[in-house]
Amino acid sequence: MKFYDSLGLPNPDRVRIALAEKGVLDQVEIIQVNLWEGEHRTAAFKAKNPSVTVPLLELDDGTALSETTAITEYIDHTFEGIPLTGRGAKERAVVHMMQRRGEQKIVDAIGTYFHHATLGFGPEIELNQNKAWGDAHLQKTLDGMAYFDAVLRDQRHIAGANYSMADITVFTGLNFSETYPKVMVPQGLTALNEWRACIGARASCAFVPETMKGR
Ligand SMILES: N[C@@H](CCC(=O)N[C@@H](CS)C(=O)NCC(=O)O)C(=O)O
Missing domain, CATH: 3.40.30.10 (Glutaredoxin)
Incomplete structure (x- = not known):
C-alpha cells in the first residue's frame, strides 16, 4: 500500500x-x-x-x-484497533457530522485563508487568489475555534465521549493554522487547548512538534 x-x-x-x-x-x-x-x-x-x-x-x-x-x-x-469512525449507527452519524464541521470550520476555513490571503503555495500554484474571500475566512476560522472550545466544555472529545476521526480533523487543522498562516489558537480557549494537549500526547501524534500541542 x-x-x-x-x-x-x-x-x-x-x-x-x-x-x-x-x-x-x-x-x-x-x-x-x-x-x-x-x-x-x-x-x-x-x-x-x-x-x-x-x-x-x-x-x-x-x-x-x-x-x-x-x-x-x-x-x-x-485494520484492528481503536474505532475511528464510531460504534453503531448513532455514534457513526455524530462522528461524521462533527468531523465535517471540523473540515468546514477549521481545515477548509484556514485553508481558504492560506490560499487566498497569504502566499499559499506560491504564485505558480495559487493562480486564482481572491484576497477578500481569503480574509473573510480568517474570522470563520476563529469562530470555528471558539465553537469547538464551547463543544469541549461539555464533552471530552469532538464527537462526544470517545476519540474519533473528528478529533483528528480538528487537531490537524489547528496545527496547520499555527504552522503556515500563523493563525494561533487563542490562549483563552482553555477547553480547546487542554483537549489539544491530550490529543497531542497520543503516540499517533509523536511526529507533531511539541509547540503544536496546546498551551
Ligand atoms: N477533500 C479533500 C481535500 C484534500 C486537500 O485539499 N488537500 C490539500 C492538502 S491538505 C491539497 O492537496 N491541496 C492542493 C492544492 O491546493 O493545490 C480530502 O478530503 O482529501
Whole structure:
C-alpha cells in the first residue's frame, strides 16, 4: 500500500494519524509529494487523483483512494484497533457530522485563508487568489475555534465521549493554522487547548512538534 503524503498539511496528517492509531504506519510505503513544487499537478499524479490533492492511498490492487474521510473509513474497517469512525449507527452519524464541521470550520476555513490571503503555495500554484474571500475566512476560522472550545466544555472529545476521526480533523487543522498562516489558537480557549494537549500526547501524534500541542 502506498500513501502519498505531504507532511504537516492537515488532510495528509489525518491519514498519517489514522494509520498510526491502528499501528500500521510502518506497513505503508510513504511517498512525499511537494505541493510547493506542484508535484501533485503532474499528469502521473492527476491520473491517480483527478482532484489533484493529497492524501492519496494506493492499494496493492491498484485502487487509488482519495478524499480523507473515505480513506479513513477504509483504514478503520481494514485494520484492528481503536474505532475511528464510531460504534453503531448513532455514534457513526455524530462522528461524521462533527468531523465535517471540523473540515468546514477549521481545515477548509484556514485553508481558504492560506490560499487566498497569504502566499499559499506560491504564485505558480495559487493562480486564482481572491484576497477578500481569503480574509473573510480568517474570522470563520476563529469562530470555528471558539465553537469547538464551547463543544469541549461539555464533552471530552469532538464527537462526544470517545476519540474519533473528528478529533483528528480538528487537531490537524489547528496545527496547520499555527504552522503556515500563523493563525494561533487563542490562549483563552482553555477547553480547546487542554483537549489539544491530550490529543497531542497520543503516540499517533509523536511526529507533531511539541509547540503544536496546546498551551
Ligand atoms: N477533500 C479533500 C481535500 C484534500 C486537500 O485539499 N488537500 C490539500 C492538502 S491538505 C491539497 O492537496 N491541496 C492542493 C492544492 O491546493 O493545490 C480530502 O478530503 O482529501
